[in-house]
Amino acid sequence: GAVVSQHPSWVICKSGTSVKIECRSLDFQATTMFWYRQFPKQSLMLMATSNEGSKATYEQGVEKDKFLINHASLTLSTLTVTSAHPEDSSFYICSARDASGYEQYFGPGTRLTVT
């Protein structure tokens, strides 16, 4: 099956700093990428959808100026958490879909801890 990678797998940062998470499709071209957030013992909540070369579409309640998403190529999307606060600590999972739109493939997730 198609493979999606994320980097880093975990990161600890200080409050007020910014952190960037990368999501790559390794063996297919991801025309659409999705970013999810998961709190402990909760389900995945969609944060935003991005199409290559276009601005991301954010879900209601997600601050676009805080969670910057860039989908500059067909194999790479980045999520930057700006001015991170402890409440941003969470598990962030990216997902990618190719042009056929048939199935979504998920990355292994990134654990962000803001101290």
Next chain:
Amino acid sequence: KQEVTQIPAALSVPEGENLVLNCSFTDSAIYNLQWFRQDPGKGLTSLLLIQSSQREQTSGRLNASLDKSSGRSTLYIAASQPGDSATYLCAVRLNSGYSTLTFGKGTMLLVSP
């Protein structure tokens, strides 16, 4: 707005039992439904994907059924093993081609030896 509900929230069974996990969704106009497994602190592993025109899919000891008209799906696990312990997530995709998945909250399964 599509809502996905999974019952039970948690389940504990002894090894060897057959079990059923339930998933219901409010909007029956779905494109497909997918079952995932998530181990603690890990990402998602896709188990089975059922297209809206299909009734069931099977993979090894797993069987997923879909009744689109009633908005229900079940995941049947035969002869459960301790290695099956994980959280199982159900997700549906609406029938608009490029819509995304809506997830349930999952069922946390514990299979004891």
